[in-house]
Amino acid sequence: MGGPSDQILIDARDLVKIYRMGVIQVCALCGVSLQVQRGEMLAIMGASGSGKSTLLNILGCLDTPTRGEYYLDGIPVATMDDDQLAYVRGRKIGFVFQNFNLLPRATALENVELPLIYSGVPPRRRRALALAALEAVGLADRIHHRPNELSGGQQQRVAIARAIVNQPAIILADEPTGNLDSRSGEEIMAIFQRLNAERGITIILVTHEHDIARHARRIVRLADGRVVDDHPVSSPFHVVAAS
Amino acid sequence: MSLLESIRIALNALAVNKLRAALTMLGIIIGVGAVIALLSVGYGFEAYIIQQFSGLGSNLLFVFPGQLEPGSSPIRRVGQRVQPLTLGDAEAIADPFQVSGVVAVAAEYSRNGTIVRGNRELATYIIGAPPQYQSVRNFNLTLGEFISQEHVNARSRVAVLGAQPARRLFDADEYPIGQTVKLNDVPFRVIGVLAEKGGGPFGNQDNVVIIPISTAQTRLFRAPVVRGELAVSLIFIQAASQEVMDAVADQVTALLRERHRISFRDDDDFSIISQSDLIKVFGDFTAVFTIVLGAIAGISLVVGGIGIMNIMLVSVTERTREIGIRKAVGARRRDILLQFLVEAVVLALIGGALGIAFGYACSLLVAQLAGLNTIVRLEAILLATLFSAAVGLFFGIYPATRAAQLNPIDALRYE
Incomplete structure (x- = not known):
């Protein structure tokens, strides 16, 4: 208990991903x-085509590497099948996307409840957890609004609430401020920092904006897949x- | 994810595009409605046929000359002569020492003919009959009396009119009894009028004229003489009960084979058919009719099912990003599969429920318009419900599988 290996949340070794495009x-x-300690907040930077999205997909268990080993919280995920990956995604990982990816016809509350449906939480408890998550991002008064009734910053806060509602070990954010004005972007980064500081959630940001990356405590740069x-x-x- | 949850998600998804859901259901509504309505017509027809045969009289056996075996063609064997049935045959059957379990026997000698009164003429069916004929065939009189034994003995020229000739030849204010009509140009005195009976297996039971059998055999027509006895067209046997009918048939067969001197190698030159045989033959026919009707309606259900598949495929494409989101937050393949499958089945089942109501309404309408007592049976409803669920399931599987197999990364990027 408490040994250094317990502190390592992400242990990726020699990840290789090869895409076949015809014969090439x-x-x-x-x-x-890449090794990431529990409670870290790091930014992955790189130009487009540097492989940062591929890395994020693999770290987020949306994809598996062609070669290499990946342990997430001690679980060897590199060799898992689709359904096992879905299980890990639903319990260990929260995603935040550039374009929010909320269900357009569901309310904020229903969007936040979504991961809980798939991890089998009963309806009453689901509602309570979703309300708490929305409260944590400061949207307790907007729970019955649909995404198109919310501003970009508010939508991204709903997305963050959805990401934390399952109490994940890690949040993966792919250009989370890319579609936001700088003021909303700052608010979102503040929430990430607070979640990281207060709840110890590990946060990995993918961004190409240096200003955003500076909010992290560690920056990893990728180029040409390395x-x-x-x-x-x-x-x-x-x-x-913000006052 | 529980099934209840899936149903809730499916209903929400359908509520988003109500018009589309309604149009998709319309295919199933029409399909199920057609199955229910056409099956009700088929069942109603079957019931009508059975009722008609029952109206013929109870526990009846019919003896026909020649082979009338249902299903086989009435081709006689070469070299085997068919002997007509005779009055002697009928009398032998009526003899309780030769055949037991018989209540009444009535032979008839009948031909097509015309009935004329003044300038009114009607093509009809002239039946020469003995007095027992009335009870055996279940005929009721509205006026006058039936043929009596005296009429038969005297070969009287008296006639009992069926409901149809009575109506056609006499005005409503005329009293037919005692009037004279001409049957095939021979004058007859009307002594009775039969009550309305409706159509039957041997054609219209109301367009008949009944005269004494002896008159028909010798005065109006010339019946052949076989073994010194006058021929008859048909013999009706009323058995004592349903249980003894087979025994009676066996005894009659043995008796007639002996009387007709048929050697053991040869087939019968007569046929004995029971009422239940006839009901069975016609019942088989109407059952096929019902199945054909149901199958035709089933085709429209399949077409409705293809409509569901079409819409589900569109829906899967439209909601690719939604599928991606659900997968990203932990939905497994089977969760997505279940979601879309349940959606298709819910579409089909709601359509099926509305279709049952629609079909029921249609069958009531047919009953009103055609006067046929249509019957909506529980099994038709169950069949239609199960079939529509199966259609939803079958045609939902492909779109749902496609949805479940979407790669979450591609699905999330889908615009």
């Missing part, structure tokens, strides 16, 4: 190793809670 083989990831840089941020930029 494209190497999207060419041997990426890690080219991995360094801590000396003084992470902290958002002062």
